[in-house]
Amino acid sequence: MQLEKSILVNSHFQLQWEEQQNCYVLLYPEGMVQLSQSAGEIMNLCDGKHTINSIVKELEDKFDMKGLEGDVVEFVDDAIERKWLLNNE
Amino acid sequence: MNNEIKPPLWLLLELTHKCPLECSYCYNQLDFASTKDSLTKEDWFKVMEEARAMGAVQLGISGGEPLLHKDLVEIIQKANDLKFYTNLITSGVGADISILQKLKDAGLKTIQLGIQSHNETTTTLITNNKNAYKDKIAFAKEAKRLGIQLIVNSCITRQNIGEIGDIIEFAESLNANYLEVANIQYYGWALENIDALLPTQEQLDEAKRVTDHYRDKRPDMKVFFVVPDYFATRPKACMNGWGSTFLTINPDGLALPCNTANTLPLEFPNVKDFTIKEIWNESHAFNYFRGDKWMNPTCSACPEKEKDFGGCRCQAFALTQDMHEADPVCDKSLHHEVVTEIVKKSLNSFDAKPLYRNRVNSLKFVK
Numbered sequence: 323m324q325l326e327k328s329i330l331v332n333s334h335f336q337l338q339w340e341e342q343q344n345c346y347v348l349l350y351p352e353g354m355v356q357l358s359q360s361a362g363e364i365m366n367l368c369d370g371k372h373t374i375n376s377i378v379k380e381l382e383d384k385f386d387m388k389g390l391e392g393d394v395v396e397f398v399d400d401a402i403e404r405k406w407l408l409n410n411e
Numbered sequence: 412m413n414n415e416i417k418p419p420l421w422l423l424l425e426l427t428h429k430c431p432l433e434c435s436y437c438y439n440q441l442d443f444a445s446t447k448d449s450l451t452k453e454d455w456f457k458v459m460e461e462a463r464a465m466g467a468v469q470l471g472i473s474g475g476e477p478l479l480h481k482d483l484v485e486i487i488q489k490a491n492d493l494k495f496y497t498n499l500i501t502s503g504v505g506a507d508i509s510i511l512q513k514l515k516d517a518g519l520k521t522i523q524l525g526i527q528s529h530n531e532t533t534t535t536l537i538t539n540n541k542n543a544y545k546d547k548i549a550f551a552k553e554a555k556r557l558g559i560q561l562i563v564n565s566c567i568t569r570q571n572i573g574e575i576g577d578i579i580e581f582a583e584s585l586n587a588n589y590l591e592v593a594n595i596q597y598y599g600w601a602l603e604n605i606d607a608l609l610p611t612q613e614q615l616d617e618a619k620r621v622t623d624h625y626r627d628k629r630p631d632m633k634v635f636f637v638v639p640d641y642f643a644t645r646p647k648a649c650m651n652g653w654g655s656t657f658l659t660i661n662p663d664g665l666a667l668p669c670n671t672a673n674t675l676p677l678e679f680p681n682v683k684d685f686t687i688k689e690i691w692n693e694s695h696a697f698n699y700f701r702g703d704k705w706m707n708p709t710c711s712a713c714p715e716k717e718k719d720f721g722g723c724r725c726q727a728f729a730l731t732q733d734m735h736e737a738d739p740v741c742d743k744s745l746h747h748e749v750v751t752e753i754v755k756k757s758l759n760s761f762d763a764k765p766l767y768r769n770r771v772n773s774l775k776f777v778k
Contacts, residue, residue, distance in 0.1 A: 334560040342466030349496035
């Protein structure tokens with residue numbers, strides 16, 4: 323995982339905040355994943371501009387926490403594996 | 412059972428029941444010719460707005476053939492603006508190929524394309540439309556060229572079950588993202604034609620084996636295999652439970668808990684008379700099979716009732732003439748022999764000719 327690479331949500335999926343469900347959801351053909359708060363916050367920053375480093379920094383500032391890099395990298399790796407996220411080539 | 416009413420998640424719009432294809436396995440009602448296309452564009456917009464406000468996120472656009480509807484592009488655009496995840500369920504036949512660019516620009520996410528065969532002769536035989544094969548291939552290629560996600564849906568019957576390996580390879584050659592090998596369910600035209608369509612248990616086992624073989628080799632195309640319930644001993648959890656997840660609106664404006672629910676002796680509300688919220692939460696028809704109070708003793712005493720909700724109401728009614736019965740595919744049903752008899756009769760019908768699904772044939776069923 324290159325921390326300076328930017329990533330984005332796979333355009334075949336659709337990420338959005340759902341008021342009724344009080345969480346971010348990821349929609350795909352005939353299905354939906356309700357994302358945990360941390361997964362939703364990370365994916366919401368995967369806009370093709372943010373790098374892993376800048377996502378980590380932004381979330382650490384937002385939630386006043388340190389040492390989130392490991393969790394973010396682990397989630398992004400897993401989400402790329404699932405094709406939810408893509409490297410921005 | 413929990414009787415709290417959860418909002419619908421999935422909205423299916425059947426824009427029209429007109430279709431350029433005449434597939435004899437269609438689940439549409441036999442008398443579809445009497446269903447009018449009576450909703451305006453604004454009616455469809457209102458339905459989508461109200462369902463979305465309740466929390467619906469998935470939108471299927473179907474029919475009949477939705478490409479025949481003049482407001483299709485605007486309806487997709489509206490759905491996308493409302494943040495539905497949009498899925499066009501289509502034969503790929505019935506509109507100029509240039510419509511795909513317009514649909515893409517309107518935000519369409521996914522196309523679910525029906526493919527009957529890798530072979531032109533089989534496709535023509537099943538669809539009774541000699542342009543179908545060429546039109547479908549052109550449609551699939553243009554969709555992929557534009558970067559639209561493609562699901563190939565292949566309805567499987569006795570007419571094409573021997574070709575599953577070829578169909579999988581064909582779907583792959585079209586660069587499908589997903590393939591659904593959908594052994595058909597027997598409703599509407601399919602039930603009328605079952606003697607010509609039902610495969611044998613051996614054919615199904617072989618089809619499953621071939622599908623599994625290909626599935627392991629094809630990591631880039633997800634393959635789903637839908638098993639027909641006539642060979643099962645437990646019913647499917649139809650529509651994830653009546654009035655729990657799915658809402659269908661038919662061309663006439665009828666709101667239905669599933670695509671075929673208006674075959675039941677219930678009065679369904681029309682979106683021209685009520686809001687989606689009223690229909691979903693308050694209507695007699697949508698509440699009728701919620702929970703377990705409606706169940707007969709076979710189901711109400713069954714430990715699996717929260718898993719399959721007694722199965723499909725339309726199937727129970729079509730095969731036992733009582734919509735409160737257990738779905739007779741269940742081997743606990745007192746009417747299970749109805750299914751085994753239909754299977755036996757069908758498999759002994761070697762010369763049955765299917766009735767094509769078209770307007771002329773449909774008019775014979777209009778009362």
